[in-house]
Amino acid sequence: MIVTMFGSHIGDQILEIGKSANQFTIFVYKSQVLGSCRSVFKRGAKYFPKVDKAVHLIQKSSLEQLMSVVANDTPKELQLILGTYGDTSSKAVANGDKLFQRHAALLGSTGSGKSWTVASLLEQASKLKHANIIVFDIHGEYKTLTDEAVKTGLAPIARYYRIAGPGDVESHTENCIFVPHWLLNKDEMLALLLDRSDNNAPNQASRFIHHVRELKKEYLEGKGLEHLISGLTIDAPIPYPINKLLERLNDDDIGMKPGSGKNEIKGDWNSKLTRFISRLQSKVEDKRNAFLFESPEECNDYAWLEKYASEFIETADNTLGIKIIDFSEVPSDILPIVIGVFTRFIYSIQFWREEKNRTPITFVCDEAHIYLPTKDSVDADSRIALDTFEKIAKEGRKYGVSLFVVSQRPSDVSRTILSQCNNIIALRLSNSQDQSVVHKLMPDSLSSLTSVLPILDIGEAIVLGDSVLLPSRIKLSQPTLEPASATKEFWREWSQTISDKESVCLAVESLRRQSRLR
16 A cells, blocks of 8 residues: 655655555545545545555656546546646546536636636537537627637637627627517516615506506417417516506506596506606616617517527537627626526526426626625625526526636625535635635635635636546646637837727727727
């Protein structure tokens, strides 16, 4: 029996692994037994070293041999290469099934290599025939993985979509996504419009629900779909015109009713809906919300929703299964609701599919701290999105839906969601609160690994969880297609690159239009 110590340095004495048929090696990290190896590495404390047995620091060549044995434990078709072990040539391999099955988190300070890691994982997933990954791109940095890759002479690995801006209302392009207001359920719409502190809030919510239900019913009647009316609910994704909703609310707000004699008196809702109508009107008139309230007429066709769902869930031969959705132009005040609505819709479709027909879907939640905050800092708008994602974190595995959470501030991300992430890729974290979150996610026997988080190099990470046989410190692979998130070289650019007037003028015009000029 040989006991091999994992330390901070590589030693120069070790016997070869599996030297004889009856010999095995035990691997220990800081007094904790990681596993043992003869021809196959087995994790856990099945064997324990005896007193007075030789202990050696592991050599580079033996480390490479060990890690190749660890990698071979994962079937070749399930191997996902994360990077390499330090300065060795041994590949750090994760089990692709296990990485995505039970959710994963990629955590690291800005500039530590998160975007590169995401791009590298997407590159490998794109080689699978029917990969289905939806990336929420908050800053528009993953567009380089799509058709823009052709400019560099490389093939794209993903399809690009963006939430429609004010300039897309008249000229609809293929990659523009509208999220019609009627896709929002009751809670989402009221979170967007209702002021709970208003004394008339219950009346406003009541009339909103009544009119929306009636308008959906009228839509079904107009389409000859009366057989669906008996099962109609307020949350059913049935189109209704927002202008008619405003008209009916206005009629309520100024409505009169018969009084004593011939005199009329104020109706039951008179003057009680004024503020609600004003808030709804301002949202509708805000051109930044055109993707909600000014969707093309074709979106109101009954069959449109099936086409919309198929665009993101269906995987066909010779089509790219990875979808990048650019949310960078969505107003920050409604970003959580929009992401929540889209995610809930896709999850609901997956939920209602027959089990035999379900294929897995992963949501990559970039900058998750923006729309998946902790409960003590959540507002009404974010609460709706947070509920959706927490439900997926707790129940999504049963329906083939998983989360890949990416954040530079893990201390600001929902604890419920992070606690369900069974795989952690932790890059450099300087903030003590963020380090503490990662520390709590690790088993007690491995918590000492967090001590290296502040000193990790760019692209270096601690990886642990179901998908890797050994918790390891690795150097992550650099992607072929790099996201547009490279750190600016301030000193060099200040000395070489001019800031021209034309680019400033274009930026000013984009600001006015609230849409990037393309």
